[in-house]
Amino acid sequence: MHNLFVMSVDALFTDNLADVRHLPGFAEILGRAAIYEDVYCVYPTLTYVCHASIMSGFWPERHGVPHNQILDPATQDRAWYWDYTSLHVPTVFDWAHLAKLTTASVGWPVTAGAGSIDHNVPEVWVADPALFASPASLGPALDEVYRHGCSPSGWELYEAHRGLLDNNRTPALDEFDTACNVDLIERYRPNVLFTHQATLDHARHAHGVLAPEVQEALRLHDGWLQQCIAALKRAGTYDDTVFVIPGDHGHVRVDYKLSPNVLLARAGLIDVAEDGSVLGWRAYLQSSGVSGQLYARDEKDCPAARDALQPLIDQGLISDVLTYEDVREQFHGTGTFAFMVEAAPNYGIGSDCAGELVTPAGSDDYRYAVSTHGHLPFRGDKPPFIVAGPGVVPGRYAGARLIDEAPTMMSLAGIPFNAALLDGEDLAAAGSRAVSLPNDW
Structure with missing residues (x-):
């Protein structure tokens, strides 16, 4: 020994x-x-x-x-x-x-x-x-x-x-x-x-x-x-x-912070205070850096959350959407999320629920800094x-x-x-x- x-x-x-x-x-x-x-x-x-x-x-x-x-x-x-x-x-x-x-x-x-x-x-x-x-x-x-x-x-x-x-x-x-x-x-x-x-x-x-x-x-x-x-x-x-x-x-390079929760808030799925803090939520995307995990208090809200995020998929700002089953079967992941999203190259996922949808990357949070991780394991x-x-x-x-x-x-x-x-x-x-x-x- x-x-x-x-x-x-x-x-x-x-x-x-x-x-x-x-x-x-x-x-x-x-x-x-x-x-x-x-x-x-x-x-x-x-x-x-x-x-x-x-x-x-x-x-x-x-x-x-x-x-x-x-x-x-x-x-x-x-x-x-x-x-x-x-x-x-x-x-x-x-x-x-x-x-x-x-x-x-x-x-x-x-x-x-x-x-x-x-x-x-x-x-x-x-x-x-x-x-x-x-x-x-x-x-x-x-x-x-x-x-x-x-x-x-x-x-x-x-x-x-x-x-x-x-x-x-x-x-x-x-x-x-x-x-x-x-x-x-x-x-x-x-x-x-x-x-x-x-x-x-x-x-x-x-x-x-x-x-x-x-x-x-x-x-x-x-x-x-x-x-x-x-x-x-x-x-x-x-x-x-x-x-x-x-x-x-x-790590991967990040030039922009993408804030999908802004769209969830606009769809009425997140209740946001005047200062931007969260008062309550039915669906919320937790930032994982380059990726994010969509949580829903009730699975009946998942279709509305997916619909709210669809413009980001259509515009190519989200490159991948993986169901919980996809994450489990392909990557042996864990969690109680409904699905995960992967940001397009050079984008990080932010936590903001109010304000602009896309802003320059910053250094106030590692998840959407100028370099970050959380990405798919082959990237x-x-x-x-x-x-x-x-x-x-x-x-x-x-x-x-x-x-x-x-x-x-x-x-x-x-x-x-x-x-x-x-x-x-x-x-x-x-x-x-x-x-x-x-x-x-």
Whole structure:
């Protein structure tokens, strides 16, 4: 049995490997790694949906996380799927816990309150704008959300390093997580440690898919990786550690924000206040970035909602409409929506229920920023899955899916699990779906 260290880099593309292969931290891992390129994602390609599949080995239809954010039109979906109880399936943490291994997580999505994580500092933040408007209100509010989500030892780590935090803003959040990781590794030497970093994703959202700021973000991630590697070496566990660096999704360029809820409101399906907030609704399209999920309180309102959106389909502003059954059968998706829509290229789906139907993309919300995701899994750039350490056969491979990552990492680390229960498969096993590629990059 070996230790397992997983560092997810949000929005890392396979094409970025050419950018990071000469950076010290990534080079140390990539030089001895099995690199699975262009991993097939889930739908919608959102961080929390992806990370639920990465840590469990299940499609969304089974793990139960449909989106980053919990549907609540009145607050524009302020709360996220932070809590571990959102999951309907076991994860790597549960299998490791059953094997009496020491488990840890720092900043990993959908882990707040997880009983199977011994040392847990979950990804949570203060979502109410009234509370993060000033330091006086933000501090106590942050304490409250972390106290709810952390394990006792995780709370101690939070208290030791919370001075680095600026709510959910990056790179401060990743600096906080890295400080917690280093402290945790040296203090507890966990058998399993998962951590998630998001500065790269923020750089793309704020500046563009391939903006110069992306390269600076990659250098920051390399520095944080170096710090974790150094901590593992000081702890004496480096040589017996399986390293995993997954990306989670791609990004696509967005020039315009499309607000379908404006048409639903005009059709009388959403009741909108003078300030544009939602007072009530019969049908509402929750933005998933490039896609959107149409919810109806009563299925009898679905035809009216579809009719209201038909002009967007006729004009080519919506490229695809998928029924719930389509999403389930084709992409193993989950949720209680009636149907999903996919925006045309260069469009993101907005949440506005009043105002103009089409406006320039902005940076006030990741879902319709100048670069975003949530798109169909065959669109845009794809993430890599990087594995190095004991038992790993270096090389380049194709054919991986996000759901294959959990069984692969558990198999390599020697964590017992019920392979027949999972949707994914061990990519390192003989006869797996992985296909070798020429090792010429």
